[in-house]
Amino acid sequence: MFVARVEADRVRSLAGVKFEPDPGLTVIIGPNGAGKTNLVESIFFGLTSRSFRTSDRRDLIPFGSSYARCRVTVSGTGVDHTFMASASRSEGNRFTMDGARIEQAEAVVHRPKVTVFSPDRLELxxxxxxxxxxxxxxxxxxxxxxxxxxxxxxxxxxxxxxxxxxxxxxxxxxxxxxxxxxxxxxxxxxxxxxxxxxxxxxxxxxxxxxxxxxxxxxxxxxxxxxxxxxxxxxxxxxxxxxxxxxxxxxxxxxxxxxxxxxxxxxxxxxxxxxxxxxxxxxxxxxxxxxxxxxxxxxGQAPLMLLDDVMSELDAHRRDRLVERLLEGGQAIITAAEGELIPDREGICRVAITDLLAAAEGGQPEDSDPGSKEIGSADPGAAA
Ligand SMILES: Nc1ncnc2c1ncn2[C@@H]1O[C@H](COP(=O)(O)OP(=O)(O)O)[C@@H](O)[C@H]1O
Ligand SMILES: [Mg+2]
Incomplete structure (x- = not known):
């Protein structure tokens, strides 16, 4: 199982950002403040409906907006599944798979386990x-x-x-x-x-x-x-x-x-x-x-989301890290500078600035953050 597609419809500074990671190792490169961590957080949010940075999901709502929403499509088992997580000030949190509400216990069966490294997790x-x-x-x-x-x-x-x-x-x-x-x-x-x-x-x-x-x-x-x-x-x-x-x-x-x-x-x-x-x-x-x-x-290799992992390692260790990640499983890592990433075959490099330039500026705000999946007939809108 791997993440084939991410649509950060609106999450923090990201609007309408679409991203198709490699089934192997993808490196997201870009300057500080560009939104790399936000993108990694979006992937985690779409897959789990939670954040690894905050226990209050409303933090993910873009400033001045009323909700956050991300979709993540998981491939590799023959049938693709699209997860959608949203957080809304007025309607609470919502988590669906292929348009139907789903509980964590069931979601974990259809998505990869996710492992996160981020400076925010140093508390561990x-x-x-x-x-x-x-x-x-x-x-x-x-x-x-x-x-x-x-x-x-x-x-x-x-x-x-x-x-x-x-x-x-x-x-x-x-x-x-x-x-x-x-x-x-x-x-x-x-x-x-x-x-x-x-x-x-x-x-x-x-x-x-x-x-x-x-x-x-x-x-x-x-x-x-x-x-x-x-x-x-x-x-x-x-x-x-x-x-x-x-x-x-x-x-x-x-x-x-x-x-x-x-x-x-x-x-x-x-x-x-x-x-x-x-x-x-x-x-x-x-x-x-x-x-x-x-x-x-x-077991399945967990999806590794490694945010800002390279800065602390010397060149030799960075090489070992990348070598390990290339051994199998999917990994998405971020780096401020492309030079920090060893020059090896099999690494997919993505500039966050390219993703932002290609973004469609987000969907116009609709009042129901989950409406596209559920339809307006869903009576249990507020989670
Ligand atoms: N809820 C939010 N709404 C809009 N922008 C936000 C929100 N939360 C954080 N940001 C902005 O996101 C930017 C940081 O993005 P981040 O992903 O941490 O950058 P990077 O990891 O590339 O250094 C900052 O400019 C910050 O103000
Ligand atoms: Mg960051």
Whole structure:
């Protein structure tokens, strides 16, 4: 599966921009501020109806406009599918495939998994552990689809146990109801911890070698640091021991919601002691490690969207990066200068200024951002 066509109808600074990436490696080149990141964000938005830069999709609405909209056509399975994502101030968000509304769970079956590198995602390496936990959990879902639900199951049970703990602390409930929740917490927590341990086990060596290849010098390690135990039995026992503390705090103070996935260089945490450049390489290596694990497991290569990735690498590393990307799968990367891109066969180069010059200036604003797909008869317009 690959992205054959992108129509950024109106997304941030882009209007009527059409783009047909290569099924292999495409480089979008252009000066700062030209709209390269916006284009990469448009692709992600069209495929997922989300943004990797912001949790508020309304940020994508062009200044002075009332909605954002992008279409992305996915080819390669015999039948093409066109996804359309829109965000509107008055009508909310909308996501369709071939004109019919679609849920995320179904969309992922018909589109490639998307991996994004962007400066905005550096938070994953240098931010708090929650981001890394969520990221590893999404790798688990991609690698072992049958375990896609473990994160959400634990999250639900944690919320319910927390609510009960808070009621007990406030004297509104007694501890007799706790044992059922503790058992469920232990089962779900163990499933989650085991999946993370397995994922990190698959990614560890790959991360270390990718990071070395990209230029992160020195001994490295990627490790799983459980916030609690990994077996259900140990977790249940632990919960009993921590009960007093939980009741004092009014929440579950112990469990896999305190897990850490630690990236280390020279025995020190990359998040705390790494330079910005080292953190960037650490993130990029993590994405490559995941890609190689998925490929080796016989899965689809994810679409790699790598925004502004070249600036930090020396010529030799840029060469290695491009070589890896040319090994297979689709990748779309951006660069401020064409000279940063190694001169190799098989790279499709696109100047963003050419795309902008060919743009049709966007469709005239219609009041319903999804109207072209759904028709005005759709009663459930507001998402
Ligand atoms: N919602 C928006 N509406 C219109 N323009 C926007 C919006 N958000 C950002 N921009 C503009 O997009 C431009 C930056 O585009 P960007 O894709 O980041 O450039 P590049 O990645 O090529 O450096 C800036 O001029 C910024 O003002
Ligand atoms: Mg940019």
């Amino acid at each position: 390496v240098k931010g708090p552990p929650a981001g890394r936990r969520a990221h590893i959990d999404s790798f688990v879902a991609a690698r072992w689809p049958g375990q896609a639900g473990v994160r959400a199951s634990f999250g639900r049970i944690l919320a319910q146990r927390n609510a009960l703990i808070a009621r007990i602390s406030a004297g509104q409930a007694d501890t007799s109801q706790l044992s059922t929740w503790n058992s469920q917490f232990a089962e779900a927590g163990s499933a989650l911890a085991v999946s993370r341990e397995k994922a990190v086990g698959e990614l560890g060596e790959r991360w270390e070698s990718s990071a070395g290849e990209l230029g992160l010098e020195g001994p490295k390690s990627l490790s799983y640091r459980p916030g609690a135990a990994t077996t259900a039995e140990e977790i249940r026992t632990g919960l009993d021991e921590k009960l007093e503390n939980d009741l004092r705090l009014g929440r579950s103070s112990w469990g896999p919601h305190h897990d850490e996935i630690r990236l280390e260089l020279d025995g020190r945490q990359l998040r705390r002691f790494g330079s910005q450049g080292q953190q960037r390489l650490g993130l990029l290596a993590l994405l490559f490690a995941e890609r190689s694990a998925l490929l080796e497991a016989g």
